[in-house]
Amino acid sequence: MQDAIDRKILAQLQHNAMMTAQELGDHVGLSASQAARRRQRLEEQGIIEGYRARIAPERVGLGVQAFVQVQMGNHDPAGAQSFRHLLESLPEVVNAWTLTGEADYLLRIWCADLAALNTLIHARILPHAAVSRVQSQIVMDQLKQAAALPV
Template structure:
């Protein structure tokens, strides 16, 4: 079970992934050696998936964010596998969620423009075996984007 120091490490790294071990230790109130051991344990146990730079999509010419609702003919593995292979090979598809409701999958897709989106749709998604339909919604504005989890709700062992 995680304690308050572990949660503090995770929270600090969500805000600033480039903290040095010294800076992280200072932020959470530990010396560097125990902080480093805790960080390594959190990485080893899979609490931390990795470290990345968060890019500005406009600066790298990615201007269209779309959410595609994909409906499949059925849920048989021989139907889903080709679709999931296409999804895995398309870097424009940032997220793929199997969902409940009126569709089977919800995809978050980012492309440079509508022409690029249409090309991805017509040449990749709609060509995947088993795809019955794709309904797209385009993001007009993004008033909130976060990748940080609400760790204040996480239960922890306070006997640190």
């Protein structure tokens, strides 16, 4: 269980994971060594799963973001496992969720351009034996970036 200081540490690290122990301690009212120990404990407990750099997609040649809903034709375990393996092999698929409702999966995809998205959908996703329907929505503008969790 986390206390108020742990939650402050988590909030600070979500905004700047590169913060030194001294900086973190200054923000949460602890010494550098106490802050470092708490961060390490949060990592060991699996509360902090890792650290990532946030990259500007357009600066690395990714110009199209899309959400793709996938409806399966059947729901047998082998087909679902095969589809999951397909998703894992596609670096363009940066998030994937299973859903309730009409669509079975929601995929967040980044591609260089519309032609690359078209190829991904028509040459890799739609041909999968378990897939019956795909519907895509192209992101026109992202109004809010992935935000920190409300800890």
